[in-house]
Amino acid sequence: MKKLLAILTVLALLAPAALAEIRHESEGYDSPEAAVEAYVEALNRGDADDMLSAFALETFVDHCDAETAMQRLQSISSGVLITVPVNGAYSRSLLINARRAQITNSLVQQYIQISAQLANTTVPLQDAAARQEMLDRFANSPANAWEGNVTLVGWVNPALLSETIAYPMNMVSAMLQSAYYDPDDLAWEVARINVAGEDAVLLVQCAKYGDRWYIAELGGIPGMVLGIPTTAAGMIFASDPDMGGMIGVLSRPLAVLDALDAARLLDANAASDLPGTRWVLTGIGGADGATVCGEPDESTQASGLAAWGELKFMRVGALAALRVSPAASQALGADEQRLYLGLAWTDMNGSLELLEMRGMGIRPDPEGNGIALDGDTLTLNLSNGMALIFEKAN
Numbered sequence: 001m002k003k004l005l006a007i008l009t010v011l012a013l014l015a016p017a018a019l020a021e022i023r024h025e026s027e028g029y030d031s032p033e034a035a036v037e038a039y040v041e042a043l044n045r046g047d048a049d050d051m052l053s054a055f056a057l058e059t060f061v062d063h064c065d066a067e068t069a070m071q072r073l074q075s076i077s078s079g080v081l082i083t084v085p086v087n088g089a090y091s092r093s094l095l096i097n098a099r100r101a102q103i104t105n106s107l108v109q110q111y112i113q114i115s116a117q118l119a120n121t122t123v124p125l126q127d128a129a130a131r132q133e134m135l136d137r138f139a140n141s142p143a144n145a146w147e148g149n150v151t152l153v154g155w156v157n158p159a160l161l162s163e164t165i166a167y168p169m170n171m172v173s174a175m176l177q178s179a180y181y182d183p184d185d186l187a188w189e190v191a192r193i194n195v196a197g198e199d200a201v202l203l204v205q206c207a208k209y210g211d212r213w214y215i216a217e218l219g220g221i222p223g224m225v226l227g228i229p230t231t232a233a234g235m236i237f238a239s240d241p242d243m244g245g246m247i248g249v250l251s252r253p254l255a256v257l258d259a260l261d262a263a264r265l266l267d268a269n270a271a272s273d274l275p276g277t278r279w280v281l282t283g284i285g286g287a288d289g290a291t292v293c294g295e296p297d298e299s300t301q302a303s304g305l306a307a308w309g310e311l312k313f314m315r316v317g318a319l320a321a322l323r324v325s326p327a328a329s330q331a332l333g334a335d336e337q338r339l340y341l342g343l344a345w346t347d348m349n350g351s352l353e354l355l356e357m358r359g360m361g362i363r364p365d366p367e368g369n370g371i372a373l374d375g376d377t378l379t380l381n382l383s384n385g386m387a388l389i390f391e392k393a394n
Helices: 002-020 032-045 048-053 058-063 066-073 089-116 128-139 168-178 220-226 244-251 254-258 326-332
Strands: 150-155 185-195 198-209 212-218 235-237 278-285 309-314 317-323 338-346 353-358 371-374 377-381 387-392
Touching: 032 048, 032 150, 032 185, 032 198, 032 212, 048 089, 058 089, 058 198, 058 212, 066 338, 089 128, 089 212, 168 185, 168 220, 168 317, 168 338, 168 353, 185 212, 185 220, 185 235, 198 220, 212 220, 278 326, 309 387, 317 387
Parallel strands: none
Antiparallel strands: 150 185, 185 198, 198 212, 198 235, 278 309, 278 387, 309 317, 317 338, 338 353, 371 377, 377 387
């Protein structure tokens, strides 16, 4: 009896520690392609848990900024988890599971749509014959044949699916959206896959935290641009009458597509020195050349202007997340003291060019390209004659 009690006591002491170590996400991947490969391999095994583990789950929740989401969306909804702040273990646990449930729901919707072939979101089944027909559809679902029959064939440049994917405002939208979950880098991946003998593509938006990559969402901005429904879970089949026309690229010889493996959207950017760099705000220049700064709030006064914010370059654009004083906000003509500027950019011609910039009342200088890079100093010129001045931090 004493021995049993001793064992139970040890187990009781170990249980909280064991529970605390449970993580639903993987340890992350060396590249966005590796994250997508892990997802496809799990899909091939029919392993939903491993599919989910390729996503940023705990990391996503821990980096979510509810204030940013509220500011951007101008609302809160019980169905939008990014507007809910983490305040303790309970809310964090709920949000992690809500994140998992959100992804799972999109996969369930995909399975239902492929299986039931619903023309409407709700189909009445008021008689036995109709119910049996629906049960037969699920029994003979094409998705039932996926297990063991999903292979990764190669990679496709997103711009080949549609030129509108590379439209500057779509990249800006991606950057402003990413402010909610604060990744260190973003990548759009389009995997060419074969699903039970049928050609398809899988669109994935990946996020990097530290040196590890995860899937952020299926479809992402490219999926939104192409009008892919959430029920598709980022996957387009060549036979889809609504989407198949967008992926005529799949009919091209593999040799042609293989040549694109190293040429992603904004491939010149990915090979440049800018993605992954961070720049701290060191000054706000006035129209007369003077520096108009104002005072930061008390919590950041000690660390000076650098604490006001930073500009971060990623593969699909750049994001400036800034916190400025009321005086600086007024001088900039901004709507808020907390500013998020999404920038689309390219250096494909060998020179840095700002394609578009949007965020909380701030607009780029319409004359020229609105951006200047001089060594370790980068200046964003605004339409009202003001300028944001950054110094390279890494």
